[in-house]
Amino acid sequence: MDFIQKKSGREEGGQDSMSSLCPELGGLCPESGTDASLLSEPMPGKRECRVGQYVVDVASFEQLALPILRNVGSCGGLGPRVCVIDEIGKMELFSQPFIQAVRQTLSSPATVVLGTIPAPKGKPLALVEEIRGRPDVKVFSVTKENRTRLLPDVVACVQSCGK
Template identity: 65%
Template sequence: MYKHVFLTGPPGVGKTTLIQKSTEALKSSGIPIDGFYTEEVRQGGRRIGFDVVTLFGKRGTLSRVGNSSCGSHTGRQEYRVGQYIVDLPSFEQLVLPVLREANLGGSIGHKVFIIDEIGRMELFSHSFIQAVRQILDGSETTVLGTIPIPKGKPLGLVEEIRSRRDVKVFSVTKENRGHILKDIVTAVQNCRKYSL
């Protein structure tokens, strides 16, 4: 039996959209839900970076193109993925408290925790990796998350998740993204039943 559900697929295929739709469906069926997703930031029609947005509407910078105010001039170490500079302090400040809250379990019982995404940018944070492992190993939470498709050098935590026995991975494609939502939501609901 599975405990967690992850979506994988090429960039831009619609993983975040499916996560958002799944979140709405799960919420409307009364399931306690928390977490965050990654959102493109566009300016004048082109993508200039990514923000992290919690399910409660808090927003922080994850990355920006080039050196557009991501703190590279302050002498801090620069984390880069392609043309993007990752704003690690901003990411950790927003996401780590939310992850810690999930690890505490809280009094609301078994909840679903959204992690969109566990990718190259997020994995610069060792605290993030540690917190995600704790949630996956804990008993209080089912994770619904996204991971990138294997490309280039393997990403430790991503491959770990992909090979876990308690993780169900859906591959999102242009062909199936329009009708896979129900399967995802059902899989998450089944994970919760199994864990309760």
Template identity: 60%
Template sequence: MYKHVFLTGPPGVGKTTLVKKACETLAGSGEILDGFYTEEVRERGRRVGFDVVTLSGNRGRLSRVGDSSTHSAGRQYRVGQYAVDLLSFENLVLPLFRNVGVAAVSGGKRSVLVVDEIGKMELFSQQFVRAVKQALEGNGCSILGTIPIPRGKLMAVVEEVRSSSDVKVFTVTKDNRDVILPCVVAAVQECLKAGAP
């Protein structure tokens, strides 16, 4: 039986849109959700970076094009043209992992932790990596997340997620993205039932 659900597929195929729609459906059926998704930041029609947005509406910077001010302890983290703002990311995202565990213990009901995504930018944070691993191994929540398709150098945590017997992975394509939502929602609900006390 699965404990977590992840979506994978090429960039821009609609993974985040599917996650948002699944969250709306799950919240509408009374499930407890917390977590974050990533969103493009555009200026004059051009993508200039990414922000992290929590389900409660808080927003923080994840990366910007060529921004030399986004470094941590003198080290700059970069993915292609994007400089990653590790401090901003960690300040917004790490408390979500702690909160979801507390909510589950106090409410006695498993909750859904949305993690969109586990990708190159996010994996610069060792604290994030540890938090993801603990959430995957723990019983306090089911994760609804996204991971990139394998390309180039494999990312250890992403491959752990992909190969875990506890994880159901859906591959999102242009052909199925408009019809796969009920399957994703049903899989998350099954995970919650399977882990219920």
């Protein structure tokens, strides 16, 4: 299984969450590149999940992401499946069911996972470090300088994992 690691948490004009996988399900905030459908004002009386200035709508995130991850193994077709997860970061880790679904997807022998994780900085994120340390994970460090040259290596790695 392969994971691509971004050098910084966000590429220029980058996206967060599952918006790149399902763009029809939510728009991007143009000023931040953050998926607008997954950020909201806190509900009165509910615990507020924050990353910086953003409040994460965990319930909406789970409604979007969990069915996709849980159904990866049931997709038709021959051969291995490729599951794209962009990204596993602070916002996503507020959801314990998401963490469990990611672990289950990574452990599925019929699924190749291509995803993004943040570069190590500050306090380590437990699931991110767990993924980074898996023996079946290949980490590519993506920079502005190498991002256009990495594509053939990533494609070759995904293809070889599917055999």
